Amino acid sequence: MLAVKQTTVSLDSVGSEALKVLVAAAALAVSARLAFALPGSPVPVTAQTLAVLLVGAMLGPRRGVLAVGVYLLCGLAGLPVFAAGGGPAYLLSPTAGYLLGFLPAAFLAGYLLDPRRPWTALPAMLAADAVLFACGLAVLSLHLPARHLLGAGLVCFLPGETLKIMLASIILRVRA
Numbered sequence: 001m002l003a004v005k006q007t008t009v010s011l012d013s014v015g016s017e018a019l020k021v022l023v024a025a026a027a028l029a030v031s032a033r034l035a036f037a038l039p040g041s042p043v044p045v046t047a048q049t050l051a052v053l054l055v056g057a058m059l060g061p062r063r064g065v066l067a068v069g070v071y072l073l074c075g076l077a078g079l080p081v082f083a084a085g086g087g088p089a090y091l092l093s094p095t096a097g098y099l100l101g102f103l104p105a106a107f108l109a110g111y112l113l114d115p116r117r118p119w120t121a122l123p124a125m126l127a128a129d130a131v132l133f134a135c136g137l138a139v140l141s142l143h144l145p146a147r148h149l150l151g152a153g154l155v156c157f158l159p160g161e162t163l164k165i166m167l168a169s170i171i172l173r174v175r176a
Helices: 011-033 048-076 088-092 096-112 118-140 146-153 155-175
Strands: none
Touching (some): 048 096, 088 096, 096 118, 118 155
C-alpha cells in the first residue's frame, strides 16, 4: 500500500519565500556595485562574494541557488546588475567563471552550514569560496597566460576574501 503525504502550502508562505529570493537577488545586484579595480587583474573586487555566502547561508541551498539564478538571469538578460553592466557577452568575459561559481558557492554555503552549530559557519564559507574561485580561475585561464593566472585571479583577492569570510561568519553567529 502506498502512503501519500498531504501537505498544504499557503499562498502567503509561497509569496514570503519568493520575496526572500527576490530581495536576495537584489542584494547581489547592489553588492556588485560596491566594486573597485585591482591593478593587473581583469576581475574587480566586489562585495558579491560576501553577499553570495550570506545568501546561501541564510536562505539555504535551494533558495540560495534560486536567488543567485534570478540574479544571473537578470544580468544575462541585459539588466545592469553585474559590476560593469549586464548582457549575454558576460559569458565570454574573464569574470564569467566567478559569476557562474556563485551558484555552487551559494549551494555549499547553505548546505554545509548547520544553524545549530555556529562553528560550521567558517568551514562552510571557506569551502564555498574555494569552489567559487575554482570556477573563476577555470574561465579566467582562457583569458590569461598561466604564469599570471593565480596572481591575477586568486592571490590578489585573498586578503579581502579573508575579511569577507570572517565578516560573514560573524554575521551568521550574531543572527543565530
